[in-house]
Structure formats: structure tokens, C-alpha cells
Amino acid sequence: MSAEAHYTPYHPKWYRRRVSVWWWLQKGSYTTFVLRELTSVFVAFFALVFLWQLRALVQGPEAYAHFLVRLKTPLFLTVNSVALLFVLFHAITWFNLAPKAMVVRLRGRRVPDWIIAGLNYLAWLFLSGAVAWILLRG
């Protein structure tokens, strides 16, 4: 048998509907999905700012002070808060996805989704706490 079925191309009149440009407004889950795709730009932005910060840190105290002044401008504050919101949105949807991709079996049984997602959230909290502790202790 060949890979292509030969009878379909000669079908008299198939009708193929075009996908509407507004397909992503049809369902809440479609909209969330498109939002996640579009807002990944902000995640990239966050990463770039972080790299920029590292570069300033390497260049010495003066460059770092200059970087901090830049960050405090209203434009940066606004863009950064919007970016933070979307990064959180990405983090949460990502953690909720984790149990789908990771199937952990213990004693022949699948570990329930909420435990896997919960452990991810706990690790997130713990690491954030650890970073906050290192930064704020002095």
C-alpha cells in the first residue's frame, strides 16, 4: 500500500472551510494559548534585562549605578511591571503543565497531578525564599 491514498484527490467536490482569522476568540482556552504565545516576548525581555544587569555588574560599580538609574525611569518601571505579570502568567501555566509531561509512578501507581504540580510550586517558593534570604540578610 502506498503512503498516499489515491482516491481522495479525485473526489468530485470536497468542501474545505477556511479557518477564521478570529479562531482564537472562539474559546477561553484558545485565547489563553494565543496570549501565552504572544507574551513570550515579555519573558525574553525579562531575560535580556537580566543579562544587561550582569554585564553592568561585571563592568564595575559605576556601570551598575548607571544601570540602576536607568531601571528607575518611569518607562522601565511600567514595562517591567507588565513584564513581571506576564512572566508570572508563564510560570504558573508552566507549573500546571508539569504533571502532564512528568509521569511519576510509585509502587505501581501514578502519582496524582496535584502532588507533582504542588512539589514544583514548593520548589519555586523555596528557591525564591533562599534567594530573598541571601539578598536581604545583609
Place this chain on the structure above:
Amino acid sequence: MPPTVTLAVTRYRPEQESEPALQNYEVPFRKDWVVLDALNYIKDRRDGSLSFRWSCRMGVCGSCGMMVNGSPKLTCAAFLSDYLPGPIRVEPLQYFPIVRDLVVDITDFMRKLKQVKPWILRKEEKPLAEGEYLQTPDQLDTYKQFSMCINCLLCYSACPVYGLEPSFIGPAAIALAQRYNLDSRDEAAPERLEILSEHDGIWQCTFVGECTKVCPKNVDPAGAIQQYKLTGAAHWFKSLLLPWGMK
């Protein structure tokens, strides 16, 4: 309870119409009737020319999938009473070419399904005299969920990626590939990974997750695809770190 309910059904007779249009039919409302019962009523009493696929009426055969009020459903499991007061819109599964009325062409899926080799493959078959390949209940449990797929194609109709990129191999085919990968008797997982790591395979999926939501058999194709991505990525890393250890 209303005495009747209206069904707005897609009609497309290629010899008469250039594009599909909805036609209203009034059918008696009965609380134990599903959409498929109403369609059969129309075919028996109102218009014998209405075409649609169905067989078992009990969610096993997977042939009566249609869009009911815009969502992919098995019409044998969609009760009229859940869609009151109506009219209830019944359309062919979206993203598939329409052949006639509610009948779509699923050749594309059949071709893709065959590509992923959904059968048990051994490197070497053991001789018949050695008996069957044994499996423990635990081993069965690892893939059983994915083996429940009835090829009803609701997941393809729910997947906007398939709508926009018809070359995408799609949720059910990937879930079925995973079903055989996880089967302890099968040995062709690397072969399938090669097919599914290609452009039209797992990486086309952007995890909308609707395929899992509409699945009438709780197969969770979205889960299968994400697990597959993890396997694919791990395989890629391994080949990067240990190029001499892989073939």
C-alpha cells in the same frame, strides 16, 4: 419540558450546492434522546437524504463525532436535554474536508496513523513455540489509558494547530504511538521517535490542551505529546553529550 426542539443541521450536497448551509428541522423532544437519535428521526421521518455516520450508539465505535453547538462531541453521548432550549447546531467535524452533509473525509488521519506504526514491533520475533509475550498488570497499566482511543477524531477537530497546519500529525496518532512505545512487548520506540521528532510531529504541538478536554475516552493526547517531548528532548541531550554512545 418543550414538546419539540429545533436542530440546525449542515446540509451540503455537492451536486446541488456550492457551499454548506444550515437547515432547520423540528424534532420531538424526549429526555432520553441524544443528538444522534434526533438525526435518525430526521432521516426516517423528515428527509431521507440527510447523510451522517454512525454505528454503535454507545461511545465505542467512534464514528458519530460531529460539532454540536460548535464543540466536537460524540452525538451518541450528547443529550438533547443539555442543549435546551435550542436550536441545536449540528455540523460536520471542523478542519476536515466535507464530503456530504455531516460526513467528512478522514483519509488524512488514516495516512498519519499508519506513519506512526501503531502495532507491536519486535527487533526479532520469538518463535511461536516459546509462547506469548507476557505482561504484568502494572505493565498493562502504563499504556492502558492511551489504548482506549477509538479514533473518533474529536481531538483533531479541537486542535487549532491541526486547523492551521494540516500537516501536523495530530493528537490521536501521537497518543497511539505513545501507547505502543509504553507497551513492554514493543521495541520500536526509537523508530517512532524519529518519525515524530520531524517537523510535523510533536514539536508542532503548542499545548493548547483542548484535545484532552474533548476526548470522550479520557485518553489525554495532550499528556502523551508532552511526555513525548520530554523523551525527545532527553534523547537529543543524550546524543549531544554522548555522541559515541548512540547509533
